[in-house]
Amino acid sequence: MTEFWIRFARNRGAVVGLVILVLVAAMAVLAPVLFPRSPWDMAGAPFMPPGEMGMLLGSDSLGRDVAAGIAHGARISLMVGAVSTVASLGIGVSLGAIAGYAGGWVDDALMRFTEFFQTIPSFILAVLLVAIFSPSITSIVGAIAIVSWPPVARVVRAEFLSLRGREFVQAAECLGKSRLAIIIGDILPNALSPIVVLASLMVASAILLESALSFLGLGDPNLMTWGFLIGSGRSVIRLAWWMSVFPGVAIFLTVLALNLVGEGLSDALNPRLARGRA
Amino acid sequence: MSILTIEGLTVALPAGADRPHAIEDVSLTVERGEILCVVGESGSGKSITANAVMGLLPKSLPLRAGRLILDGIDLRAQPPEAMRKLRGSRMAMIFQEPMTALNPLMRVGDQIGEALAVHGAPDRGRVQELLAAVNLPDPVSIARSHPFRLSGGQRQRVMIAMALALEPALLIADEPTTALDVTTQMQILRLIREIQQRRGTGVLFITHDFGVVAEIADRVAVMQHGRIVEHGTAREVLDRPQHPYTRALIRAVPGFPKGGGVARAQGRDVLRVQGLEKTYHRGGWFSAGKMLRAVHDADFSLTRGETLGLVGESGSGKSTLARCVVRLVTPEKGEIYFDGADLRPLSRAAMKPFRRRVQMIFQDPYASLNPRRKVGEIIAEGPITHGTPRAEALERARDLLAIVRLDPGAMDRYPHEFSGGQRQRIGIARALAMKPELLIADEPVSALDVSVQAEVLALLAEIREREKLTMLFITHDLRVAAQVCDRIAVMQRGAIVEQGPVGQVFANPAHPYTQQLLDSIPGRAWTPPDLGEAA
């Protein structure tokens, strides 16, 4: 594990990314402490530029504190990213693992199923799903998960296909281990690094996807998210640039950090590099 | 004058490596029309020497000292562009892996043509001439083929043709036959020898195999840890090695059986395989599939305590046959009687009790151990799966480590912390943990350096003796088979074409293919000298 951290720390970008991510997470956790009032509270006059009336990042069209919105929005945006990623990993990893391990017609059928989802343009499908199940945090997370899993399934399947033929898996078969024990105990841990890398990118794209849905007016109106902030600030950008620029920067930094961390993970977990050191 | 003179060559290793220099103070000469073999185990620095000559060292391995003179030209004084012009025209190189050394997207004719074109030589039928010169049939259609259409041997011939395109004075061959089958290896060795003699090219030939040295070398240089420890003519070094390292290497080369040899054990059959057939299909729902008959006509049996060697070239079906026995592969037809029970129709659950009794050792020490598990768990895992209490299984794993001569501290370490030979011992310990009756060893030493190979084979022999194991030993190396096995079965294209006691098969091969295999053993004419036991 320490070796992993040494390799990870060698990538300067990854460390920067991790620091940003930790800061964003801290902001999310501490939001109720930093901004005890509801982010929806009309705390001051509308369209106050940054710094005025004690509002660090200005106020929005209803006089709400943009900084409070960003801090509270971090909670939801990160949660949307994390939960939808976990959900799509759940679907993608199970289907990919079954397809890759079983092979044959099971693989064929599951891959047709995956193809089916890949054939529908994902954003249109997400919009449709959210509209059908009416915009709420559940339907948004669900829709993001449903359109995001196919790449996971493909990656996991490819990993499983290649690992299934590896000798240590055959050795496990020879020891008489059960299929589930082999899938979970032997193959999955070795397929983990591409999944982890993919997951970090999926969190990023889920945050972007949520903001795009919000932009089209398909966000949950009860939850403060960065997408909501940009969506509502976008239309008044020339009146109050701070309303969409700061949340935009928040998304940018978080997505950037996730990408940097993903790349760092990818380097640190790369089995080729790891083996080179042995 | 020598074609190539290397004097005091020193190449540094990056900081943090296990030694400061990749090679140190290496001095060599290659004369016109001779083959100099540089021999040594992996990591000895022989490939780095070759790359240094070509000017192909990566930036991380800087050349620190020494002179490189090619045909009177001081290579270290040449600017990069001049070096580029020398490469391919005055000196050329062929590599170990013919499967990856050619650009997969370019027709081979174009790749050879490119070698000509970048040095300003016109093609005009030269490509086909070259392909013909390396004994490739139908040069016209070969030139139009992409590499993936060609076999390994054909590709290596293409590589040779490409290297020879501009008639270089020096040819560097970096383990050019290691990845090839034994019969192909012999053809390539003969081809290199023939071309070198015809054109008077100087060849720097890098290998780890003393058989190959014996087959091809005029002079030999032995490298260890980045230094040349011994050099001399082939006869001197092979028959009267002086340096302890050379002596150890030569001692590790397996010899041929002396006498006729008889089956060691007599008793009831542990394993009897009958009428087994395995066919692979390729293709999807709609496309017409291709068919490969991997195993057919491969009946054999194993008596208790006996070792049967299954030999053959890659693709002959020997691994598939072995995997059928442990049910990693499900054959379509036939019977696999183990201790009287037919294993073939058994379900996963019904097969489980037999898993204890039949175990397998795999070829690749790097791929056969789960990199995410500790060694102790890897060994104990099998017995735990079969109901042995965890503590007891771990205790036994500790004992097994001692048996395979590994430190008990290895229990809590991960596989990547071990060398190839050590990993293979872990693999053996994992198989032994199940107390099997039948052990299937699939090329267990082919990925190892020759000295390590000897140690692992000795260990296997010892264990087999002590545990009274029955063993199915798969190998492509007839020398190894001769050393380890009681009986030999020769496989070709999915069928066993000949089987019998080792001595008999080696002395009087009945099948032409067996004869061909025996003829292809490199350095067959050379019998390693008896150097006694290691000090």
Next chain:
Amino acid sequence: MGVSRRGFTAASAAGGVLAASGLMRVSDAIAQGITPRRGGTLTTMLTPEPPILQIGVNNQGPTLIAASKIFQGLVKFSPTLEPLPELAQSWTISPDGKVYTFKLQPNVKFHDGTPMTADDVVFSVTKFHFELAPRARAIFSMIESAAAPDPHTVVFTLKQAFEPFLLMFDVTACAIVSKAAFDGRDYRQAPSVQHPIGTGPFRFAEWQRGNFIRLERFADYWKPNQPYLDAIIFRIVPDSQSRRLAMETGQTVLAHSNDIEPFDVPTLQAIPNLAVETKGWEYFSPLAWMEINHRAAPLNDVRVRRAISQAIDRSFITQRLWFGINKPATSPVASTTRFHDPAVKLPPYDPRAAMQLLDAAGLRPNAQGVRASIKHLVLPYGEVWARLGEYLRQSMRAVGIDLVLEATDAGSWARRIGAWEYETSINFVYQFGDPTLGVERTYVSSNIQKVTFTNTGGYANPKVDELFATARTSAAPAARAAAFSEVQKLLVDDVAQVWLMEMSFPTIYDRKLHNVITGGTGVNASFDDMFLAS
């Protein structure tokens, strides 16, 4: 705050007498020293893109705006909603209020070259709109007989007197269509639905869906020398910021209705060559309210409804969200609608009183200070409505009501309102100049239907039903006024809905453009007198 460049001449006489022609307004311009100029193209916008342009088959706002250049009604309205002649040259009403006789303009031609006659008018009224449009059907079912004694005279005889009858004859309510194009066909699928044929100053030329609709000058238009413009192009620009940019950069010269978000209006107003007008919505007078479903507890308690009403700061909404374009509502009848009673007042903004009312209703705050949780279906018609939802949530929170917002799209919203599947929402409804036409439908118990824009809230008060019936059937304006005053008081006492504001929409145009808003239907006019000064 709308800046009206010039006043209107109250040119029209009382209803029922011949009024001056439309040329009045041109002379009005001439009086200002600007001569109408022939030529030029009006580039404007249309939001959202209408599905079809045949009035009757589709009556959405954008359809009406574009099609009101193609079609015409018998009358049009002055800013004070007096009927003015359009296709009808003049009209008379019998003393008992039952017989309406229209004299039609001669020489009116449809775009296909055929003359418009009394037959077309009778067909349009008794067949076409009666069959297609629910609003027309409700009124025209009162017609006992329709006759065309000569090609330029139409006589409608009503079953009973119906005072606001003339309000049903402008282009948005009853556009005159060609009988030949529709009679005997499925009206909705006739070829002319795709290629509308009217009598208006502009004819349909081209429609690139998602891009633009182009109308071109109709050379045989019945008013001599009109229209002045060569063509009108409606560009489809789905994004409000792009629309605002289009106005700023001069890519379009007229924005109207929903085109410009309220918060952009002050910026545009600051641009010297742009004029901003909020007049022109008198006929529709949309009144916005918080739609209450009376079936859902605790909304069935009048004290709770009143508390909600008193917890809302209407001037905040109109000033902060709509930037002064709208006015706070004071009554169920908009101040621009006939029979509005200025004496009626809504209870004032007073959160403290609201909390007392809630206490009295037995809704006590729990540990989190929450008295009740009420769902609110956000109106999915754009940004500002989302902001309104957010504002309402905060206002309600201040008095201890937890307003849980539900997002939805237009399709779901219409279905859920129609199916009564909501607790509260926002709605705004056109009043069509007369409470009988546009107000009654929301409050009478006979109109409790599972359809949008009926009495979906389920409000029922026999007294209210009775008063509306009186006002409907009474021919005397004074009698009607009395009934409507009583109704307004009753509705406010009952808090039948939580009225929020009288809406208007900014019309923003380049000052080169003249005669933009000339009547009570604003940009739904024919634009035959509009011109671009050079």
Next chain:
Amino acid sequence: MDPSRLPAFLLRRGIKAAIVILAIIVSNFFLIHAAPGDPASVMAGQSGAADERYLAQLRTQFGLDKPLLEQLWIYVRGMLALDLGYSHRQQMGVAALIWQRLPPTLLLTGVAFALAISGGVTLGALAARRVGTWADSVITVIALTFYATPIFWVGLMLVLLFSVVLGWLPSFGMNSVGADLHGIAAVLDVGRHLILPALTLGLFYVAVYARLTRATMLEVADQDFVKTARAKGVPEGRILRRHVLRNALLPVITLAGIQAGQLIGGSILVETVFAWPGIGRLAFEALLARDYPVLLGVFFCTSAMVVIFNLFTDLLYAMVDPRVEVQG
């Protein structure tokens, strides 16, 4: 691939594609009908006045009064005859509607895609060639910036800069309506309108391809055949072009095949911001209006395009990489 096997291959793929698309049609049909509301209630909601008779009339006209399975059967039967149905809301055939809106989208996505691939591959190749230098860092940072910024936000910034501040380019629409341009002037006019939306849509993907190209080029540069080329004296520039880049393009092609179709979905946002009269907005508006036949038609159309793109990429891949046996 052997060209003589092309017809059989196309047939196999065609059958497969038809099955996938049929499955999509059927499941989309149910999905869309699961959405609350129907076109009649939407129209009623928009027309400002309605009664039950009006709703019933509309539902009968739209065929919504029939049982769902019968509606499905009618739809599928029509589709089998390549009849995409009829939008009663817009009183137009769906095929005609889509046909009007598809070319702008194809133009937009096509240009954006060409931009993304050419720009991305160039940047990626430059970065890989100068790996570890400041140029590499700059390219990486630019790529990450585009990658991490919401697409609609980028569009807004571009409009602010190029339309408002600089006044160089139009901020919306596909052409100057009413300008009556012909020939080359009309093409240039569309071109001017195309720049900003194509840039907005393309920039994100430029980043994707730049990063992918850089990574694969570095990976390929490590491979044996590159060393072979060097050993035979091939100049570095030629190695990069003929050996490294060509091999590195294989994963780029694969990704491009997947994304070409997805781009159409992503264009909803850009079409909205730039008032581009494309199919993405048609779909979005049809969704809001519950205009089922149009929505289904767009789904069919985009899915079919994804299938066609995939087929095209597979063929392209097979042309570039001789090892590939195009799998049916």
